Amino acid sequence: MNIHVSYPSRLYSDKLSLDCGSTRICHDISVAIPDRGFTVIIGPNGCGKSTLLRGLSRLVRPSAGKVHLDGKVISDYSTREVAQRLGLLPQSAQAPEGIRVGELVSRGRFPYRRAFSTWSDEDERAVLAALQATSTLELIDREVDTLSGGQRQRVWIALALAQETPVLLLDEPTTFLDIAHQIELLNLLRNLKETGNRTLVAVLHDLNHACRYADHLIAMRDGRILFEGSPAEIITPSNIEALFGLRCVVISDPVSGTPLVVPR
Amino acid sequence: MNDRPSPVIADTTASPAISFPWRALLTALALCSLLLIVILASLSLGARDMSSHHVVDLLMAPDSSADSVVIWQMRLPRTVLGLLVGAALGLAGTLIQALTRNPLADPGLLGINSGAAFAVVVGLSLFGIDDAGVRLAAALGGSAFCAVLVYILGGSSNGKNQHTRLVLAGVAISVSLGACTGIITLFDSAVFDSYRFWAVGALNSPPPGLYSVLLPVIGLGAVIALSLGGKLNALALGDDLALALGAQPVQVRALSFLAITLLCGSATAAAGPIGFVGLVVPHALRLLVGQDWRWIMWLSPLAGAALVLVSDILGRLIVLPGELEVGIVCALIGTPVLLGLIIHFSRRSR
Numbered sequence A: 001m002n003i004h005v006s007y008p009s010r011l012y013s014d015k016l017s018l019d020c021g022s023t024r025i026c027h028d029i030s031v032a033i034p035d036r037g038f039t040v041i042i043g044p045n046g047c048g049k050s051t052l053l054r055g056l057s058r059l060v061r062p063s064a065g066k067v068h069l070d071g072k073v074i075s076d077y078s079t080r081e082v083a084q085r086l087g088l089l090p091q092s093a094q095a096p097e098g099i100r101v102g103e104l105v106s107r108g109r110f111p112y113r114r115a116f117s118t119w120s121d122e123d124e125r126a127v128l129a130a131l132q133a134t135s136t137l138e139l140i141d142r143e144v145d146t147l148s149g150g151q152r153q154r155v156w157i158a159l160a161l162a163q164e165t166p167v168l169l170l171d172e173p174t175t176f177l178d179i180a181h182q183i184e185l186l187n188l189l190r191n192l193k194e195t196g197n198r199t200l201v202a203v204l205h206d207l208n209h210a211c212r213y214a215d216h217l218i219a220m221r222d223g224r225i226l227f228e229g230s231p232a233e234i235i236t237p238s239n240i241e242a243l244f245g246l247r248c249v250v251i252s253d254p255v256s257g258t259p260l261v262v263p264r
Numbered sequence B: 001m002n003d004r005p006s007p008v009i010a011d012t013t014a015s016p017a018i019s020f021p022w023r024a025l026l027t028a029l030a031l032c033s034l035l036l037i038v039i040l041a042s043l044s045l046g047a048r049d050m051s052s053h054h055v056v057d058l059l060m061a062p063d064s065s066a067d068s069v070v071i072w073q074m075r076l077p078r079t080v081l082g083l084l085v086g087a088a089l090g091l092a093g094t095l096i097q098a099l100t101r102n103p104l105a106d107p108g109l110l111g112i113n114s115g116a117a118f119a120v121v122v123g124l125s126l127f128g129i130d131d132a133g134v135r136l137a138a139a140l141g142g143s144a145f146c147a148v149l150v151y152i153l154g155g156s157s158n159g160k161n162q163h164t165r166l167v168l169a170g171v172a173i174s175v176s177l178g179a180c181t182g183i184i185t186l187f188d189s190a191v192f193d194s195y196r197f198w199a200v201g202a203l204n205s206p207p208p209g210l211y212s213v214l215l216p217v218i219g220l221g222a223v224i225a226l227s228l229g230g231k232l233n234a235l236a237l238g239d240d241l242a243l244a245l246g247a248q249p250v251q252v253r254a255l256s257f258l259a260i261t262l263l264c265g266s267a268t269a270a271a272g273p274i275g276f277v278g279l280v281v282p283h284a285l286r287l288l289v290g291q292d293w294r295w296i297m298w299l300s301p302l303a304g305a306a307l308v309l310v311s312d313i314l315g316r317l318i319v320l321p322g323e324l325e326v327g328i329v330c331a332l333i334g335t336p337v338l339l340g341l342i343i344h345f346s347r348r349s350r
């Protein structure tokens, strides 16, 4: 049932356990993130999805096991080196009051800058490219506080893109967006994966969106991986019931042909 | 394996991502000119007014005239002290506001003023020492002790409520030490008299040898503060994103505490507690130049020095032949400046 990645992925974990205080949140997780794929993590609230992303991006020190990035244990890199290879857009990001879009996105260039260095042409190119890719270029002089939720979310993604990391992890990037903006954002992410040579991982709540956009699904419950694989393989009524305790039927999405979960 | 994501060619006709920092440069220019004028005024004005021309002459070529003695022995040390103290307080205030994201945070929040005051009073009452050098050492030690205590209680954690914990720990320690200082001075009137002399926060009697302590300590604090601007920009996005960008919040916080203690502790030790500078300077600069802590950090020592010197000059002139303490004048002129800026910018942004 599981996909067995025959080559070492850029990013994989090996029996990773993560604690929050004295509680173990993630247990013994071995997971390989397919290179240049769009991996989506699903699972009920509080099952440890965010914690796993934080562990994979060395924001939480593992209590057991290791995370490997580009052939080395992630803690063997300097924080700057990791930040040039792997980006994370957490749920908790906050924009300073009154900051403008251009300036906020330019903070994504932090891993490339030294304490007293000046703004380089390379930084400028990366920021403009990130704004362009997220269609936020015309918002460049707007204050972030004055943007709509959809625009603001695209600006945060632009910040993560400006970091120019080959691997990008996104924690619930579509939360708080209306359906049209969710689809727009997911199309943007798929586009980035296809044209940008990037490896993407996102936590999504909408199962049907996950099935439509992901080429690899990781389903978590109670801090463990219940199953993983392509949507067509693993989205079955029995799996969904095991994962969410929800009885449902799975039909074929009339538009994309991917599984469509319909609750009973 | 090491392939970068393919670069997208950006549209080069678009406006630049970060527009040229005109506002910051203009502010820097204005502050430098203001500072120059204020330094000259600080040397020329007082009980014995001199023309600035005369002052410059005497600075270039000191002679044995009374004017020369007044300038070299009284006004120059006082002016230099004002510059150092103001610059240090401006930097420390910027650090604490960046760290707590609390627009009301002041370096005094870390218990630095109350720690220094307590140490001075304890030194006075237990050992009966009233020597400027010892007072300096006691104040520096007291503020460092308090800053470490506040850091352990509230600054080192990195949870969601870290900012609140920091503020609460600072307030709790300040208030309890303030009470202890109050009790000691209440029962010991000799101590109270000497303490009051220090606590008025004045620049008028820098002890000899002060600069050999003050300069390196403030210099070190300033270098640390200036190097943290970029990291504080990353921290302003939240701890998780800062970590993801490769900034280390715990390390940045510890370094900021160290710099604040060095800067504010030595300023307080040298000139007594001077409030308000650390509050008004970063506020005003943020309104003027925006959210980039690197610019604010570079401009804050200029603004702090200018504010303290202007206050000192006014304090000397307003109530001639007496003097008004520099801390009071800072608050008196800082408040309208701040209010004016807030009103101006809230109008503009509407």
Ligand SMILES: Nc1ncnc2c1ncn2[C@@H]1O[C@H](COP(=O)(O)OP(=O)(O)O)[C@@H](O)[C@H]1O
Pocket (backbone or CB within 6 Å): A020, A021, A023, A025, A043, A044, A045, A046, A047, A048, A049, A050, A051, A052
């Ligand atoms: N700071 C924390 N302290 C204690 N427990 C936490 C903390 N953060 C998260 N948890 C717990 O960890 C579990 C997993 O959280 P999280 O990874 O955020 O789940 P998800 O993202 O899947 O909703 C939850 O049960 C939550 O209560």
Ligand SMILES: [Mg+2]
Pocket (backbone or CB within 6 Å): A049, A050, A051, A171
């Ligand atoms: Mg979560």
